[in-house]
Amino acid sequence: MQQNDTHEPMVLVHGGAGGSRDQDDGCQLAASNGIDRLRGGGTALDAAVDAVVAMEDDGRYNAGSGSVLCLDGRTVEMDASIMDSTGALGAVACIQRVKNPVLVAQAVAGTPHWLLAGDGAERFARTAGFPSHHEISARQRDKHEKLMRTLSGTGQATPGVANRAFAQHWNYDTPPAFKPCDTVGAVARDAQGRFAVACSTGGSAPSLLGRVGDTPIIGSGFYAGEQGAVAVTGIGEHIVRRLLAHTVYQWIADGMPAQEAADKGVALFPDEIDVGIIVLGRRDAGSASNREMPFAQMSGQMSEQVGK
Known part of the structure; x- marks a missing residue:
């Protein structure tokens, strides 16, 4: 584990538990963009x-342009969140037809509220100047077709949930037709010692319409405070039960090394539950996942490190 000066600018990003390390290049570009923003005078949140x-x-990631299709094969519902150690807090849940949900979440932080959902979130996006955006790629179509085959077969699409449950509780406008479950996230520390976290996800597949996971829930998928920042990825229905992001944050606030806290957080879950964590503290950083997880870490000196 590498120790860092208290105010050394740093950015860690992940591309979702269960992703491929072949996608590390996208995480490296994302981390580089973050470091460039810090070098240009931006804040940790920027x-x-x-x-x-x-x-x-x-x-390539299940967020924004890569978000998974819902079970009806046409709807895309996305969640996103932002938080920093100075008090900024904003999130959106089940938002549709926007290109960058994380920017809408950042805009929500400037309103009297911290979380907007569904149609209200999309209407807010329009009034805030974000244009309508809805594109379905061949990659999304291919993943949806594979999911439909899984739901129609004997393989289990979601750990601990029978495939027939999604047909029994179907709440889309179309009749039932018969798994990616990841998130992207970043944590940052600026030269003033401020911390921030930002997360975005295209949701879980399979899921019912209106499903909200851990990504926009403070303390579950994300948390930032004076002692650091934490971003979580995995199966939200399990993550929220442990308030995982805040639990890990509290460990580092109490003096636990960041890598130990990340490892301990992952160890809370059985092997069949996808989970990954990135942690940035005052003097160190850590990452852990029980699945492959695209990852990158960069400091103000532009050093790059490979995470777990």
Whole structure:
């Protein structure tokens, strides 16, 4: 584990538990964008958001342009969140037809609220100047077709959930037709010692319409405070039960090394539950996942390190 000066600018990003390390290059570009923003005088929050925007635009991650299709094969629902150690807090849940949900979450932080959802979130995006955006790529179509085959077969699409449950509780406008479950996230520290986190996800597949995971829930998928920042990825229904991001943050605030806290957080879950964590503290950083997880870490000196 590498020790760092208290105010050494740093950015860590992940591309989702269960992703491929072949996608580390996108994380490296995202981290580089964040570091560039810090070098240009931006805050930790600016850096974290810029990093997540890069991953939303990449198309390979389950966020923004790469978000999974819902079970009806046409709807895309996305969540995103931002938080920093100075008090900024904003999130969106089940938002549709926007290109960069994390930018809308950042805009929500300037309103009297911290979380907007569904149609209200999309209407807010329009009034805030974000244009309508809805594109479905061949990659998204291919992943949806594979999911439909899994749901129609004997393989289990979601750990601990029978495939028939999604047909029994179907709430889309179309009749049932018969798994990616990841997130992107970034944590950043600026030269003033401020911390920030930004997260974005295209949701979980399979899921019912209106499903919200851990990504926009403070303390579950994300948390930032005076002692550091934490971003989490994995199966939200399990993550929220442990308030994982805040739990890990509290460990580092109490003096636990960041890598130890990340490892301990992952160890809370059984092997069949996807989970990954990135942690940035005052003097160190850590990452852990029980699955492959695209990852990059960069400091103000532009050093790059490979995470777990």
